[in-house]
Amino acid sequence: MSQTRRAVGLPITVPMQSGWGAQVRLHPHPLPFPPRGEGGFGAVRCAIALGLGDNRLAWAGACHMFDLLIRDGLVVDGTSRVSGSARRADVAVQAGRIAAVEPLPPEARAHRELRASGLVVAPGFIDIHTHADIALLAHPTHEPKVMQGVTTEVFSNCGLGFAPVTDAGLAIQRDYLLGLFGDDAGVDWGWRTVAELLERYRQGIGTNVAYLIPHGSVRVSVMGMAQRPATPDEVAAMVRLVRQGMEQGAWGLSTGLWYAPMSAAERSEMVALCRAVAEYGGFYAIHMRDYADRIADALDEAIETSAASGCAVQVSHLQMNGAPNWGRAPEALAVIDRARAQGLDVTFDSYPYTAGSTLVQALLPAWVTEGGSRAILERLRDPDTRARVAAAVSADPRDWSRVVLCGARTARNQAAEGETFTRLAESRGVTVGELVCALLEEEDLQACFIAHQADERDVRAFLAHPAQMVGSDGLHLPGKTHPRLFGAFPRLLARYVREERLLSLEEAVYKMAGAPAARLGWRDRGCLRPGAAADIVVFDPAAIRDTATYDDPCRYPEGIPWVIVNGTVVKEGDRHTGALAGCVLAAGR
Numbered sequence: 380m381s382q383t384r385r386a387v388g389l390p391i392t393v394p395m396q397s398g399w400g401a402q403v404r405l406h407p408h409p410l411p412f413p414p415r416g417e418g419g420f421g422a423v424r425c426a427i428a429l430g431l432g433d434n435r436l437a438w439a440g441a442c443h444m445f446d447l448l449i450r451d452g453l454v455v456d457g458t459s460r461v462s463g464s465a466r467r468a469d470v471a472v473q474a475g476r477i478a479a480v481e482p483l484p485p486e487a488r489a490h491r492e493l494r495a496s497g498l499v500v501a502p503g504f505i506d507i508h509t510h511a512d513i514a515l516l517a518h519p520t521h522e523p524k525v526m527q528g529v530t531t532e533v534f535s536n537c538g539l540g541f542a543p544v545t546d547a548g549l550a551i552q553r554d555y556l557l558g559l560f561g562d563d564a565g566v567d568w569g570w571r572t573v574a575e576l577l578e579r580y581r582q583g584i585g586t587n588v589a590y591l592i593p594h595g596s597v598r599v600s601v602m603g604m605a606q607r608p609a610t611p612d613e614v615a616a617m618v619r620l621v622r623q624g625m626e627q628g629a630w631g632l633s634t635g636l637w638y639a640p641m642s643a644a645e646r647s648e649m650v651a652l653c654r655a656v657a658e659y660g661g662f663y664a665i666h667m668r669d670y671a672d673r674i675a676d677a678l679d680e681a682i683e684t685s686a687a688s689g690c691a692v693q694v695s696h697l698q699m700n701g702a703p704n705w706g707r708a709p710e711a712l713a714v715i716d717r718a719r720a721q722g723l724d725v726t727f728d729s730y731p732y733t734a735g736s737t738l739v740q741a742l743l744p745a746w747v748t749e750g751g752s753r754a755i756l757e758r759l760r761d762p763d764t765r766a767r768v769a770a771a772v773s774a775d776p777r778d779w780s781r782v783v784l785c786g787a788r789t790a791r792n793q794a795a796e797g798e799t800f801t802r803l804a805e806s807r808g809v810t811v812g813e814l815v816c817a818l819l820e821e822e823d824l825q826a827c828f829i830a831h832q833a834d835e836r837d838v839r840a841f842l843a844h845p846a847q848m849v850g851s852d853g854l855h856l857p858g859k860t861h862p863r864l865f866g867a868f869p870r871l872l873a874r875y876v877r878e879e880r881l882l883s884l885e886e887a888v889y890k891m892a893g894a895p896a897a898r899l900g901w902r903d904r905g906c907l908r909p910g911a912a913a914d915i916v917v918f919d920p921a922a923i924r925d926t927a928t929y930d931d932p933c934r935y936p937e938g939i940p941w942v943i944v945n946g947t948v949v950k951e952g953d954r955h956t957g958a959l960a961g962c963v964l965a966a967g968r
Contacts, residue, residue, distance in 0.1 A: 444488045444489060444490060445471040445472060445473050445478060445487070445488070445489035445490070446472050446473050446474065446489060446490050446491070446946060447471070447472035447489055447490070447491050447492075447493070447913070447943070447946060447948075448469060448470070448471050448472070448483070448487060448488070448489035448491070448492045448493070449469060449470040449471075449472075449492075449493045449495050449500055449915070449917065449941075450469050450492060450493065450494050450495060450496070451467065451469065451494065451495055451496045452467070452468070452469075452470065452495030452496070452498050452499065452500035452917065453465050453466070453467060453495075453498065453499050453500065453920075454466055454467070454468045454470065454480060454499075454500050454501075454907055455499055455500070455501045455884055455885055455888045455907075456480065456501075456502065456906055456907040456908060457501060457502040457888050457889060457892040457893035457896070457905050457906040457907060458889075458893055458906050458908070459885055459889065459893075460845075460883070460885055460886045460889045461885055462883035462884075462885055462886070463883075463885075464885050465499070465884060465885060467482070468480050468481050468482055468500075469481065469482055469483040469487070470500055470907060470915065471483065471487070471489065472489075472913040472915075472943070472946045473946075474946070475912065475913055475945045475946035475947075476910060476911065476912060476913055476946065477907060477908060477909055477910065477911045477912070477913050478909060479909060480907050480908055480909060491948070493917065493941060495917055497919065497921075498917050498918060498919055498920075498940070499884065499917070499918050499919075499920050500907065500915060500916075500917050501528075501888045501892065501907070501915070501916050501917075501918070502530075502888070502892040502893070502896075502904070502905050502906050502907050502911075502914060502915065502916070503528060503529065503530025503531065503892065503914030503915055503916050503942065503943070503944065504527075504528045504529045504530065504531075504849075504868045504891040504892055504916060505529070505530070505531040505533065505891070505892055505895040505896055505899075505904065505905050506524065506529045506531070506532050506533060506849070506850060506851050506853075506867075506868075506895075507533050507693070507728050507848050507849070507850040507895040507898065508533065508536050508664070508695055508696060508728045508730075508850025508851065508852050509524075509532045509533060509534045509536065509850070509851060509852070509853060510534060510535070510536060510537075510539065510559060510560060510852070510853065510854055510855070511524070511532045511534050511586075511588070511853075511855070512534050512535050512540055512541060512560060513541075513557075513560040513561065513562075513563050513566060513855070514560070514561055514562075514855035515532070515580060515584050515585070515586070515588065516563075516565070516566045516579055516580070517561070517562050517563055517564050517565055517566055518562070518855075519582075519583050519584045519585055519959055520585040520955050520957065520959065521584065521585035521586050521961075522585070522935075522955050523853065523855070523864050523865050523933075523935075524585075524586060524851075524853070524864075525585050525586060525942055525944075525949050525950055525955060526865075526935040526936065526939070526942070526950055526955065527865065527866060527867070527868045527869050527925075527935070527936050527939065528868055528869070528916035528918065528939055528942055529586060529851075529868060530586055530587060530914035530915075530916070530942065530943075530944045530961075531586055531587040531588070531589065531895075531904060531914065531961075531964070532586050532587070532588050532589070533588075533589045533591065533630070533850075533895065533899070534588070534589075534590065534591060535590065535591050535592070535593040535596075535633055536591060536593075536633045536664055536666070536695060536850075536852070537593075537633060537634070537635035537638065537666040537695060538593045538594035538595040538633050538634040538635035538636075538638065538641050538666065539556055539559060539593055539595055539633075539635055539638065540552075540591075540592075540593030540595065540596050540633075541553075541568075541570075541576065541593070541596055542570055542571065542572060542573050542575070542576040542592075542593075542596060542624070543571065543572050543573055543592065543596065543597065543600065543620045543623055543624050544571055544596040544597075544599075544600050545571065545600040546571070547599075547600070547603070548596055548599040548600035548603075549568065549571070549596075551599045551603065551604060551751045551752075552595065552596055552599060553568070554751060554752035554753070554824075555604075555740075555748075555751060555752050555824070556595075556738075557825060558738055558739075558740075558786060558788075558822070558824060558825030558826060558827060558856075559737070559738050559827065559854060559856075560854075560855060561854070561855035561856050561857060562855070562857065567579075572623065572624075572627060573590060573592065573623070573624040573627040573628060573629050574627040574628065576590070577590060577627070577628055577963050577965060580961075580963050581962075581963050583959035584959055584961040584962075585944070585949060585955075585958075585959055585960070585961050586944060586961040587904070587912075587914065587944065587945070587961045587962050587963075587964050588961065588962075588963055588964065589630050589899060589964045590628065590629045590630065590963075590965075591629060591630060591631050591632060591633040591664055592620075592621055592624040592625070592629045592631070592632045592633070592656075593632075593633055593634075594632060594633060594634035594635070594641050594644070594652065595634075595635065595638065595640070595641055597617045597620045597621060597624075597652075598617060598640055598641060598644070599640065600620060601613050601616045601617050601620070602640065603640075603750075603751070604639065604640050604748055604749055604750055604751045604754075605640060605643070605749065606639055606640050606642075606643045606745050606746060606748060606749045607643050608643060608644070608645045608648070609644065609645075609648050614647070614648050614651050614652075617648070617651075617652060618651055618652060618654075618655045621652050621655045621656060622655050622658075622659075625655065625656060625658075625659040625661055625966070626659075627965075628963070628965030628966050629661065629966065630661055630662070630899055630964075630966050631656055631661035631662040631663060631664060631693075632652055632653065632656045632661065632662075632663055632664070633663075633664040633665070633666075633695070634649065634663070634664070634665050634666065635666035636649075636665065636666065636667060636668040636677075636680075637666055637667070637668055637669070637741070638666070638741055639743075639745045639748035639749075640745075640748065640749075642668065642745050643745065646680060646683065646684060646687075649663075649684045649688075650684055650687045650688045651688075653684055653685070653687075653688035653689075653690035654688045654689065654690065656688075656690050657688055657689040657690035657691075659966070660900065660966075661690070661691075661966070662690065662691040662692065662693055662724075662898060662899075663681075663684065663685065663688075663690045663691065663692045663693065664692075664693040664695050665681045665684075665692060665693070665694060665695055666695045666696070667680070667681055667694065667695070668680065670697075670698050670699065670700045671699070671700040671701045671703075671704050672701070672703070672704065674699065674704070674707070674710075674711055675710065675711070675714055678694070678711060678714045678715065679714065681694055681725075682714070682715075682718045682723060682725060685718075685723055685724070685725065686718075686723055691724035691725075691726075691898075692723075692724065692725050692726075693726055693727065693728065693898060694715070694725070694726070694727035694728075695727070695728060695850070695852075696728060696729055696730060696735065696850060696852050697711065697727040697728070697729045697841050697847075698729060698735065698832075698833045698837065698838075698841070699711065699833055699834065699837040700735075700830075700832040700833060701776075701777065701778070701832060702778065702834075705833070705834035705836065705837060706834065706836055706837065707837070708836070708837035708840035708841055709840060712840065712841070712844055715727065715844075715846060719846065725846065726846045726847075726848065726894070726898055727841070727844075727846060727847055727848075728847065728848050728849060728850030728895075729838070729841040729842060729847055729849070729850070730849065730850060730851055730852055730863050730867050731838060731842060731849070731863075731867060731870045731871045731874065731875060732833075732838070732861070732862070732863055732867075732870075733831060733832075733833040733834060733835055733838055734829050734830060734831040734832065734833070734861065734929070735829070735830050735832060735833070735852070735861075736785065736827055736828065736829045736830070736852075736854055736860070736861040737827060737828070737854075738824075738826075738827055738828075739784075739815060739818055739819055739822075739824075739826045739827060739828050740755065740819055740824050742772055742775065742815055742828075743755070743768065743771075743772070743815075743819075744768065744771045744772075747768055752824055755819070755824065756819075756820065756823070756824065759816050759819060759820050760820070765816050768812065768816055769810060769812030769813045769815070769816050770812055771812065772811065772812035772815045772816070773810045773811050773812030773813075774812075777830070777832070778832075779799065779800040779801045779804070779811045780799050780800075780801040780802075781799070781830060781831040781832060782799060782800045782801075782828050782829070782830045782831075782832075783796075783797055783798060783799050783800070783828060783829050783830075783831075783929075784796050784797070784798055784800070784803065784818070784826065784827075784828055785797070785826075785827050785828060785829050785856060785858065785859045785860055785861070786825075786826055786827030786854070786856035786857060786858060786859070786860060787818075787822055787826050787857075787858060788822050788823070788825050788826070788857065789821055789822060791821070792818065792821060792822060792826065793857075793858050796858050796859040797859055797929070797930060800814060800815070800828070827854065827856055827860075829861055829929065839875070839879075839881055842871070842875055842881060842882065842890075843881055843882065847890060847894075848890050848891070848894035848895050848898065849867065849868065849871060849890050849891045849895075850895075851863045851864065851867035851868070853865075853867065859929075859930075859932055860932050860933070861929075861932065862925065862927035862928055862929060862932040862934075863927075864927070864932065864933075865925070865926075865927035865932060865933060865934060865935060865936070866925030866926065866927035866934075866936055867925075868891055868936075869918075869923050869924055869925045869936035869937075869938065869939065870924075870925040871887055871890075871891065872884075872887055872918070872920070872923050872924075873923055873924035873925060875887070876920075877920065877921070877923075884920065892904075892905040892906070893905045893906060901964075904964070912945055913943055913945060913946040914943065914944055914945065915941075915942070915943040916939060916941070916942050916943070917939070917940055917941040917942075917943075918938055918939045918940070919938040919939075919940070921938075922937060922938035923936065923937065923938030923939060924936060924937050924938060935953065940952060944958070944960040944961055945960045945961070945962060946960075947960035
């Protein structure tokens with residue numbers, strides 16, 4: 380049965396006793412109402428206490444003094460892509476919500492006042508494509524993202540995650556994926572359901588979170604690492620797990636059809652799972668089977684699944700890989716445009732870099748992964764099987780001189796991070812396939828790579844498209860990681876807004892805030908308007924820039940003096956305040 384999100388009533392204006400409350404115009408719009416009082420809805424309790432009824436909200440107009448007042452900033456509210464729509468205004472915050480966005484008189488007061496003259500005040504950035512599942516539990520301040528203005532993380536993506544899951548499924552996922560998720564110090568791993576995992580985040584996190592059900596955890600819970608199509612009974616069991624996760628607050632389903640064992644899924648499996656997601660108004664985020672020669676076929680598969688299931692689709696990290704495909708972005712975008720013209724809900728995310736990153740073991744032929752991590756290592760230790768694996772990897776036509784090692788655990792291989800696979804293979808006197816086998820055995824499968832496989836022309840074409848939004852795809856790896864983890868959002872503003880003028884300031888903010896909020900159906904995030912959550916980033920448009928590089932990726936950006944999550948300042952100057960102001964944004968059903 381179709382489910383809808385609950386909503387509270389319309390905000391109203393309550394004159395302030397200081398006499399200027401009439402200037403605080405609280406624009407009416409429905410707001411999503413997360414269950415169990417999540418999301419900072421202190422104003423709901425305030426409205427009830429004031430006798431205003433349980434279906435009306437009174438924001439700052441009922442108070443003598445604001446909690447926070449940001450003065451004289453250039454407000455880019457996240458709701459418009461129109462260049463020149465930014466306006467000079469003050470932004471007032473009360474009880475974790477925005478109370479006013481307009482010039483306020485000098486007598487307006489707040490417990491804390493920030494001077495934003497010459498600065499942009501924008502909604503906090505929403506990272507639509509992240510892998511923060513474990514990082515937020517192990518390091519809840521979440522500084523790589525907070526320090527660049529991200530206030531909300533959306534995960535699990537690429538089908539890579541850990542709930543819902545069985546005991547056996549979790550053991551498989553931990554062994555197979557931990558190299559992608561980094562340090563798990565202090566993480567108890569005691570959850571099995573989406574509800575239990577979300578409860579872990581409620582213990583204190585630095586950003587808001589929205590959860591997607593990972594196809595991988597669902598599939599391994601039902602089928603293990605079997606590299607074959609699912610039977611009807613197995614599909615039915617997966618559908619039950621997906622429905623359970625959606626009931627418990629997930630916003631959709633993600634898959635990674637390039638990764639084993641998800642790569643064995645047939646379209647019928649994905650249609651069945653997506654139909655279950657569509658029943659709850661969720662969306663389908665897809666790491667497609669191919670981003671190179673067969674990208675048109677991969678896009679067709681994603682769009683056909685959406686059409687057959689009635690589920691909105693978000694194409695993950697759209698890119699054109701491999702030199703023979705450079706310059707083909709218009710072809711991929713034409714496929715998306717045709718689907719949108721037919722009324723299908725198709726959007727995509729991308730990041731402002733020409734390189735991607737993932738697990739080294741993803742380079743293995745799918746048959747090698749059957750049985751999970753221990754079985755993989757056993758095959759690599761068998762000389763004949765290892766030779767077959769090495770030959771298959773070496774036959775991959777990718778340019779290995781553009782693939783570099785990262786995320787290693789052993790001292791020997793950490794020293795080699797940043798080196799290309801071509802040079803590493805030459806230094807060992809082996810083929811690239813033999814190098815991959817050796818790295819996987821030496822690192823117990825826990826190693827990653829960065830592939831410089833795309834072209835700037837295509838990056839620009841994707842960024843400029845109206846259906847695009849920004850997703851970092853950042854990986855929380857030890858040692859060297861991809862710089863997008865620390866710099867994706869300021870890089871967009873520095874390079875593609877200020878320097879190259881590919882995007883207007885308003886377009887960029889919409890892609891980083893308003894567009895992902897719209898994808899999730901949020902009216903109170905990704906925007907600056909009265910009644911919305913006070914997730915805010917204040918930055919200097921002339922100074923903001925990423926400083927993270929491939930050689931030195933763990934560097935914070937410049938030009939962002941303040942970041943605010945649910946009304947609490949979490950970044951000030953070049954330091955994190957230590958506040959854990961984030962909340963779980965669970966879909967209300």
